[in-house]
Amino acid sequence: MFLNETEGHGFSLHLADRLSKGLTDLQEQNFDVVLVDLDLPDSHGIETAFAVRKHSERIPIIVLTGFDDEELATKALQMDIQII
Secondary structure: OEEEEOOOOOEEEEOOOOHHHHHHHHHHOOOOEEEEOOEEOOEEOOHHHHHHHHHOOOOOEEEOOOOOOHHHHHHHHHOOEEEO
8 A cells, every 4th residue: 555645635545456566556656655564465474565665765664464573573674664
């Protein structure tokens, strides 16, 4: 999911249901933040967020997950990815 601020009046949402679609959208559009699910039809685990980071070095990335994995969180923080 990608978020853009809409003229200071809130946010618009853009949904990509696959990593491949999201990465294409990142190349074609500007986003303020990316929310990442770690379980997509074409990508699983923290590698999903890492792939987004590789395609977008400056956009904040937030991973929404129920995982309680300290090692995963450490790896994500090293890539400047926030896990919630």
